[in-house]
Amino acid sequence: MTTHIGAAEGDIAETVLMPGDPYRARWAAETYLTGARLVNEVRGMLGFTGTWNGHPVTIQGSGMGMPSLSIYANELIRDYGAKTLIRIGSCGGMQPQVKIRDLILAMTASTYGSPSRGIFRGLNFAPCADYGLLRAAHDAAAGIAAGVHVGGIYSSDTFYDERPDIEAEMTRHGVLGVEMEAAELYTLAARYRVRALAVLTVSDHLQTHEALPAAGRERSFGDMVEIALKAAFA
Numbered sequence: 001m002t003t004h005i006g007a008a009e010g011d012i013a014e015t016v017l018m019p020g021d022p023y024r025a026r027w028a029a030e031t032y033l034t035g036a037r038l039v040n041e042v043r044g045m046l047g048f049t050g051t052w053n054g055h056p057v058t059i060q061g062s063g064m065g066m067p068s069l070s071i072y073a074n075e076l077i078r079d080y081g082a083k084t085l086i087r088i089g090s091c092g093g094m095q096p097q098v099k100i101r102d103l104i105l106a107m108t109a110s111t112y113g114s115p116s117r118g119i120f121r122g123l124n125f126a127p128c129a130d131y132g133l134l135r136a137a138h139d140a141a142a143g144i145a146a147g148v149h150v151g152g153i154y155s156s157d158t159f160y161d162e163r164p165d166i167e168a169e170m171t172r173h174g175v176l177g178v179e180m181e182a183a184e185l186y187t188l189a190a191r192y193r194v195r196a197l198a199v200l201t202v203s204d205h206l207q208t209h210e211a212l213p214a215a216g217r218e219r220s221f222g223d224m225v226e227i228a229l230k231a232a233f234a
């Protein structure tokens, strides 16, 4: 048991999938895991542990934004011994070739300000995915999903941004999509020598303003969960 996770020792698997939304954690656990049981409900940030093809897996909500994810990822890694952490998130598309419901496998994550930013002072640390996980996810995606993009994403520190020029610069530099957690996850993974990847579903588009309807949105997330599970155990 930690400050923010009520699971008992041994209740968290070495492989953890992390959606921002705790209800997505419940949906994914009920849909994809065998014998899923609730292991955390502190602050309503639900976490479940079960098995997938016989492998122990935890699906733990991270909350929105890097400060929230940082709390859960720190405790999962440092206190529970998590070794593979895969974010299963939604993101906004930032390039014309990236369509709604497409998947992005985030090779790198640029950010203006993660909780770890201060460590590096003026240096631009480059948070990146674990290559083995990225490659395995790409292989898995070939048999599952159609529109799959691999490249850089932008982990924003704010959803309602008063600095539209930052998003424009990200788009100008080929960044595929925007979300709010991966850069901190990748930085923590580098620090603690564990594996991390963000697999993202494009839920809306910053240029076309299309968006997945709220009702039934979870069903569009199935490919992402399957790919994350296959990559973790490839």
Ligand SMILES: O=P(O)(O)O[C@H]1O[C@H](CO)[C@@H](O)[C@H]1O
Residues within 6 Å of the ligand: 019, 020, 021, 063, 064, 065, 088, 089, 090, 091, 159, 178, 179, 180, 181
């Ligand atoms: O759908 P999730 O995983 O929460 O991810 C995205 O959605 C939230 C913003 O609406 C942020 O957490 C962003 O990263």
Ligand SMILES: O=c1cc[nH]c(=O)[nH]1
Residues within 6 Å of the ligand: 090, 091, 092, 093, 156, 159, 178, 179, 180, 203, 204, 206
């Ligand atoms: O952080 C996010 C997530 C989805 N869509 C966005 O525009 N931003």
